[in-house]
Amino acid sequence: MPEMPEVQGLVGFLAERAAGRTITRVSVSAIAALKTFDPPVTALQDAMITGAARHGKFIDLACGDDLHLVFHLAKAGWLRWYDELPKTLIKPGKSPIALRVALDDGSGFDLTEAGTKKSLAVYVTRDPRDVPGIAHLGPDPLDDAFTRDAFAALLTGRRMQIKGLLRDQGLIAGIGNAYSDEILHAAKMSPYAPAGNLDDADVDRLYDAMQSTLREAVAAASGKPPAELKDAKRRGMQVHARRGEACPVCGDTVRSVFFADRSLEYCPTCQTGGRPLADRRLSRLLK
Known part of the structure; x- marks a missing residue:
């Protein structure tokens, strides 16, 4: 997508x-x-x-x-x-x-x-x-008005998992499955972390990761014709769609969690303390 x-x-x-x-x-x-x-x-x-x-x-x-x-x-x-x-x-x-x-x-x-x-x-x-x-779109994450404090206010009291929040177009506009994987990997954060439980250091790290990941991807896409944009996106991915490959940060194996019509990718060492997440194809108990 x-x-x-x-x-x-x-x-x-x-x-x-x-x-x-x-x-x-x-x-x-x-x-x-x-x-x-x-x-x-x-x-x-x-x-x-x-x-x-x-x-x-x-x-x-x-x-x-x-x-x-x-x-x-x-x-x-x-x-x-x-x-x-x-x-x-x-x-x-x-x-x-x-x-x-x-x-x-x-x-x-x-x-x-x-x-x-x-x-x-x-x-x-x-x-x-x-x-x-x-x-019904939420704010654009690269808009000057979308500051760290605005992001923190958006997270306050949210019980949803942070992966879902980043993908919710009514909360933040433009981020989908791929870039939410990349942002969370850059932030060293589990996709299942409850949004409302993040402390100030977590918010700082996640906001900075969102800004840097998206700005770098926009810069990589700039000036390219449509025929080259998909390949440019793939080349920039660290974990998304790289299941089974080595994490470029720590060398651990990138893992997937599968859903009905999509999957998410993450690095256990970088994001979940080395613990693999349960796969919904096998278990409904995700922690």
Whole structure:
């Protein structure tokens, strides 16, 4: 799943390559992906893209005077850019392409989604805040207003595990499964630590890890075309998706805990005092 750093990379790319270009055609091939009907998607035709922005994991293309093309790539979605858009027609249901946007210089992009579980979402709206997922976003962790004290206040009284809190878009916007693993590894903290039980030293360490991990990932994604962003993300991972490999900090073996449709990765020596965490496939008792 693309998270804040990759989404910011896509926003920067689109701001450079698509801003100033006029949309000549929008083709929807996965009707379920289009979540709005007013304004109609046809209203985007002949609109100039004037800018690109990020809201959490949402990408927002400002079009014309009062329209926005907003999309969320979900778990298996991606943006495929073409300097010369293919001439082939998209056949609904026969392609991973959900939506195609053609621009006036012959370039354009597809929104694609792999797999059978389709969650990619596209909105045409006059105000991005009308998109439910954006309206309920928590603060951006790299916003100047999101200080250490603001983070500490957010944790106070929370009984949820810290891994879940970092991933909750209503509390903090933009962090998903991968970067929460990386942040907790950098902070040397168990994913199951109760958020409300962290002391001042824990909060300091976790906040600093969040800031450094995300800023480094955003910098690594900056300036890269969409085709290179996924590999850049993988190269930057210390523990996420590296089960069975050696932890680059201590050399212990990276472990996984599996859930219904995802897993988390961690280093026992760095994060849990050397104790492996119970796997939910085998036990419901996680401590």
